[in-house]
Amino acid sequence: MNNKTLAALTWIAVALLGAAAVGGIALNRGESINALWFITAALCVYAIAYRFYAAWIASKVLLIDPTRATPAERLENGRDYLPTNRWIVFGHHFAAIAGPGPLVGPTLAAQFGYLPGTLWILVGAVLGGCVQDMVTLFFSTRRNGRSLGQMARDELGPIGGIAALVATLLIMIILIAVLGLVVVNAMKNSPWATSTVAATIPIAMIVGLYMRNIRPGRVLEGSLLGIVLLLLAVAGGGWLDHQPVLREWFNHPGLPLAWAVIVYGFAAAILPVWMLLAPRDYLSTYMKLGTVILLALAIVWMQPTVKMPALTQFIDGSGPIFGGKLFPFVFITIACGAISGFHALIASGTTPKLLANERDIRMIGYGGMALESFVAIMAMIAATVLDPGVFFAINSPAGVVGKEAADAVAKITSWGFPVTVEQMSLLAQQMGEATLFARTGGAPSLAVGMASIFGSAFGEGMLAMWYHFAIMFEAIFILTTLDAGTRVGRFMLQDMLGNIWPRLGQTSWYPSVLLSSGIVVAAWGYFLYIGVIDPNGGVNILWPLFGISNQILAAIALCVATGILVKSGKLKYAWITALPLAWLTLITSAAVWEKLTSDDVRIGFFAAANDLAAKLAAGSLPPEKAAVAPTLIFNQQLDALLAIFFACMLWLIVLDMLRICARHLANKPVPPLSEAPHQVTKLEEAWQRD
Amino acid sequence: MATGLKTWLRGCWRFVRELSGDDGYERYLAHHAACHIDSVALTRREYFRRREGEKWEGVRRCC
Numbered sequence: 001m002n003n004k005t006l007a008a009l010t011w012i013a014v015a016l017l018g019a020a021a022v023g024g025i026a027l028n029r030g031e032s033i034n035a036l037w038f039i040t041a042a043l044c045v046y047a048i049a050y051r052f053y054a055a056w057i058a059s060k061v062l063l064i065d066p067t068r069a070t071p072a073e074r075l076e077n078g079r080d081y082l083p084t085n086r087w088i089v090f091g092h093h094f095a096a097i098a099g100p101g102p103l104v105g106p107t108l109a110a111q112f113g114y115l116p117g118t119l120w121i122l123v124g125a126v127l128g129g130c131v132q133d134m135v136t137l138f139f140s141t142r143r144n145g146r147s148l149g150q151m152a153r154d155e156l157g158p159i160g161g162i163a164a165l166v167a168t169l170l171i172m173i174i175l176i177a178v179l180g181l182v183v184v185n186a187m188k189n190s191p192w193a194t195s196t197v198a199a200t201i202p203i204a205m206i207v208g209l210y211m212r213n214i215r216p217g218r219v220l221e222g223s224l225l226g227i228v229l230l231l232l233a234v235a236g237g238g239w240l241d242h243q244p245v246l247r248e249w250f251n252h253p254g255l256p257l258a259w260a261v262i263v264y265g266f267a268a269a270i271l272p273v274w275m276l277l278a279p280r281d282y283l284s285t286y287m288k289l290g291t292v293i294l295l296a297l298a299i300v301w302m303q304p305t306v307k308m309p310a311l312t313q314f315i316d317g318s319g320p321i322f323g324g325k326l327f328p329f330v331f332i333t334i335a336c337g338a339i340s341g342f343h344a345l346i347a348s349g350t351t352p353k354l355l356a357n358e359r360d361i362r363m364i365g366y367g368g369m370a371l372e373s374f375v376a377i378m379a380m381i382a383a384t385v386l387d388p389g390v391f392f393a394i395n396s397p398a399g400v401v402g403k404e405a406a407d408a409v410a411k412i413t414s415w416g417f418p419v420t421v422e423q424m425s426l427l428a429q430q431m432g433e434a435t436l437f438a439r440t441g442g443a444p445s446l447a448v449g450m451a452s453i454f455g456s457a458f459g460e461g462m463l464a465m466w467y468h469f470a471i472m473f474e475a476i477f478i479l480t481t482l483d484a485g486t487r488v489g490r491f492m493l494q495d496m497l498g499n500i501w502p503r504l505g506q507t508s509w510y511p512s513v514l515l516s517s518g519i520v521v522a523a524w525g526y527f528l529y530i531g532v533i534d535p536n537g538g539v540n541i542l543w544p545l546f547g548i549s550n551q552i553l554a555a556i557a558l559c560v561a562t563g564i565l566v567k568s569g570k571l572k573y574a575w576i577t578a579l580p581l582a583w584l585t586l587i588t589s590a591a592v593w594e595k596l597t598s599d600d601v602r603i604g605f606f607a608a609a610n611d612l613a614a615k616l617a618a619g620s621l622p623p624e625k626a627a628v629a630p631t632l633i634f635n636q637q638l639d640a641l642l643a644i645f646f647a648c649m650l651w652l653i654v655l656d657m658l659r660i661c662a663r664h665l666a667n668k669p670v671p672p673l674s675e676a677p678h679q680v681t682k683l684e685e686a687w688q689r690d
Numbered sequence: 691m692a693t694g695l696k697t698w699l700r701g702c703w704r705f706v707r708e709l710s711g712d713d714g715y716e717r718y719l720a721h722h723a724a725c726h727i728d729s730v731a732l733t734r735r736e737y738f739r740r741r742e743g744e745k746w747e748g749v750r751r752c753c
Contacts (some may be wrong), residue, residue: 051706078721079744091709101753147748175753217738273746274739281751335753341753349748446693484751550753581694 011051018044022122025310026115032305035381038114039299039408040418042122042377046370049126054134054366058359061565061573062138066359069681071144071352080534081145083356086363090352093368095285096346097133098292100443100478101336101550102376108543109333109526110383110391111319113311116330117380124338125373128580132339132554133347134365135561135577140348140533141358142675147349150477154674155567156653156660163653164556164642165492168345171549172489173520175342176265177527178542179478184257184532185441185539186471191247192237194257194433196468196473198250199233200280207279219282230476234469238432259533261482262525268483269490269517284477291473295378295450297494308384308391313415320396320412321440322540323602324594328587332547337376343369343555356683364665383442383447389419390427394445397537398438408437421682432464437661440537443474454650473649530635533628540602541639544595548588550642552650555584558673559657567673585654592647596640604638714741 005273021041025033058064072083084092109117146154149168153161187194207226215221215365240246252260268276312319315326322333347365355361384390392412393401401408405421412419428436431448439445447470454466491507491514498505504512531538558581565574598604601611609632615621616629664670707713715734722731732740 078718078725079741085708087705088708096750097752099751099753180752212735212738212742216735217712217715219710219714220707223710248739274742277746278742340753345749346752481751481753484746484749487746488749546753 011048014044014047018048020349022119025118030309030311032307034303035306035385036303038118038306038377038381039296041118042374045122045126046374048517049130050362050366050370053126054130054362057131057134057576058362061570061576062135062361064138064240064358064361065678066357067680068358069679069683070141070355070358071676072355073681073683074676074679075144075353080350081353084354086356086360089351089354089356089360090364090368091592093351093364095288095348096350096372097340097343097368098288098372098375099336099481100179100182100474101340101342102372103379103446104442104543105334105337105547106376106380107383108321108539109330110308110380111312111314111321111324111395112330113315114306114308114380114384115310116315116326117334118377120330120334121338121373121376121380124334125369125376126643128554128583129337129343130366130369131337131576131580132341132557132561132640133343133369134361135565136344136557137347137352137355137365138358138361139561139564141352141355141361143678144271145349145352146674148344148560151348151403151674152556155560155671156563156656157671159656160556160560160563160653163649163656164553164560165496167341167549167553167556167646167649169489169492170642171342171553172485172492173524174527174542174549174642176482176485176489176524177531178539178546180258180261180265180524180528181538181542182441182443183475183478183529184254184261184528185439185537186443186447186475187252187257188254188439189251189435191250192241192432192464192468193238193471193475193502194250194252196233196237196472197479199236199473200230200476200479201230201276203233203271204276204280204283207283208275211279211282212274216459219312222279223282223286226279227286230283230287231469232624234465234472237468238464241432252452255529255533258525258528262521262528264479265486265525266517266521268479269486269521271514273487277480277487280476280480280483284480287473288477291450291470292375292378295382296374297455298453299378299381302457302458304381304385304453306381306384307386308388310389317600317603320392320400321537322543323600324544324591328590328594329544331587332544332551332591334376335547335550335554337373339551339554339584340372341555341557343372344553344557357681379446382453385453386445386449387417387419387423389413389417390423390448391445392417393419393424394436394439394448395442396438397440397535397540399535399537401438403527405435405437424573429468430463433467439536440539442539442668443471443478447471447474486517486520486524489523490516493520496675530639534632534635535625536602541605541635544591545639545642545646548591548595548646551584551588552646555581555588555650556653558589559653563657563660563673564673567664567670571665581654585650588650589647592643595643596608605636609636609640614637711741717721 021037025037072081077083106117149164152164207222211222317325389412401411409419409421447467448472451463451466455463494505494507531542558577561577562574594603595605601608601609612629612633660670700738718737
């Protein structure tokens with residue numbers, strides 16, 4: 001009884017603290033605010049949601065059964081099906097779901113001010129993203145670890161299955177293109193960044209060789225060697241930057257760097273995994289975990305002040321980083337960190353095969369996503385502790401604010417965010433860069449933010465080191481996603497092509513490997529090229545497309561989950577997934593509608609294409625712009641088609657799910673539930689819980 | 691106190707090894723001894739090659 005009262009009082013205190021923190025950051029106007037409030041608000045919201053909402057879903061809706069044997073136990077094979085300690089599974093799951101997305105999205109969305117993004121990250125995660133990850137993990141666990149695509153086919157029928165497959169392939173292509181663009185913008189005309197990122201390739205190969213041939217399977221030794229080499233590469237880049245001849249080797253504008261990324265991507269896809277992909281993945285995982293922990297400690301220790309206002313005037317759609325109003329674009333810009341469809345691919349297929357007990361599902365599915373959401377909150381803090389003028393100077397593309405530094409600062413200052421040329425030169429000098437203007441994409445401003453937080457915590461003299469460390473850290477796991485994504489895309493394509501000619505479906509037949517890798521790389525390479533040549537910085541086009549495709553994948557996962565809930569007779573609880581699904585359908589449809597019909601050339605694809613065509617016809621374009629104009633017009637139309645295709649796929653699967661639910665409720669035949677039969681676990685006695 | 695700390699540190703080390711897959715071969719040998727006693731176990735090198743190949747067959751990394 002006493003313990004119960006104490007627990008109740010503790011939770012009331014957490015709720016009050018959380019409410020005060022959220023209220024504080026939401027109602028604050030005009031005054032600077034301590035970043036610790038963001039951390040407090042986030043932790044309280046996650047704690048309450050995890051303790052009450054997730055627990056309720058687990059016990060009342062999903063009816064999690066700790067006595068039921070999981071696929072890892074029933075199908076144990078010592079390889080992929082393997083009952084594993086839940087903290088280990090949590091580590092694997094988190095490392096797999098947390099990529100560069102939650103770092104980039106919030107940074108871009110900070111143009112609306114800190115508030116909209118922060119609220120969406122918190123609410124979207126606890127009501128949407130965490131629920132999606134948790135229920136997908138649960139349903140896949142009950143189905144022997146089947147993938148999202150297989151579950152869609154089994155539970156909804158062939159339409160759902162095909163839509164899931166096509167959506168996954170397309171989102172992969174757009175994702176890789178936009179991430180490639182982020183890396184290119186970070187390396188543009190920066191010998192230090194470019195040489196450091198380039199050095200990660202031979203370093204990964206050395207580690208790969210070490211773990212395969214010199215000391216087989218010694219993962220920790222190899223990783224330690226790699227991390228030391230990476231840190232040396234960051235320092236070495238600083239040395240190289242001061243060598244007049246050598247630095248020119250790595251000093252390139254965007255387009256050649258984009259080609260380098262494309263060639264690299266192709267090489268990575270056809271080389272054996274041990275050489276590049278596997279060792280790079282180890283390194284990026286340690287870098288990621290280490291940097292996230294370091295950032296959290298530095299924020300708590302330094303308690304930096306958030307200088308961005310709660311809301312900026314750009315909620316009207318005139319923002320320099322990307323065009324579009326607060327609704328729906330804040331919800332599209334921040335996908336990962338609030339709700340990310342991509343996670344459903346990890347939560348089905350990979351993670352369920354490791355679960356030792358169903359009761360770990362809440363911690364791994366819900367808790368894993370809550371932690372990722374926390375990373376997004378930290379990215380939001382790192383972006384908003386910068387002076388807003390500096391933030392906009394780094395992130396506004398030259399096409400919006402002007403190529404010359406004086407023009408750019410005048411324009412940004414006129415928006416009410418004062419910044420000077422001297423301030424920017426000093427900052428660039430401190431960070432060891434020639435310039436920080438127009439580095440759209442999120443990575444450089446995040447790196448400046450992280451460098452200033454780390455710098456004030458661990459010594460100002462190291463700012464340039466910290467900046468390039470942060471760039472290297474982002475680049476290394478962007479490139480991991482790029483390698484892994486290209487490879488997955490290749491497998492999926494080979495799978496599809498195998499239906500046409502079985503030989504093409506053999507993943508080890510080299511001509512098929514070359515062909516399918518070539519197609520996948522060409523597809524994302526083309527979108528990367530579109531982004532790099534775009535005068536408005538490319539992020540304006542590609543990031544919303546990525547957000548839309550990621551949210552549509554989430555909608556597919558939620559459709560599968562809602563369909564299963566209704567078919568299992570849990571109609572009255574179906575809102576837990578139907579509500580986020582309705583919201584996603586609304587925001588993605590609204591975003592696609594805006595992207596198609598808006599008259600604003602920075603929002604509407606057709607508006608941009610028509611505007612450029614009119615200018616071209618009138619001969620008002622300078623010759624170098626006139627030369628690329630036809631390509632730009634074609635690209636805008638292609639993007640529009642893609643957006644239409646995404647929307648059609650979304651509605652197709654939503655209507656298909658509703659049809660299945662309606663048929664079930666009318667007692668008409670539907671595809672039966674594909675749940676594996678109940679079997680009692682034998683693990684519990686032997687299994688050491690910790 | 692000292693032994694408590696020692697146990698804790700040892701636990702941490704085991705956790706890091708398992709999380710990274712550093713102890714994968716030892717786990718494989720244990721599994722092999724328990725379930726496939728009639729066949730010859732892979733060598734450390736063979737085991738690691740096989741595992742790396744399998745690990746990258748599916749979706750492993752997100753955005």
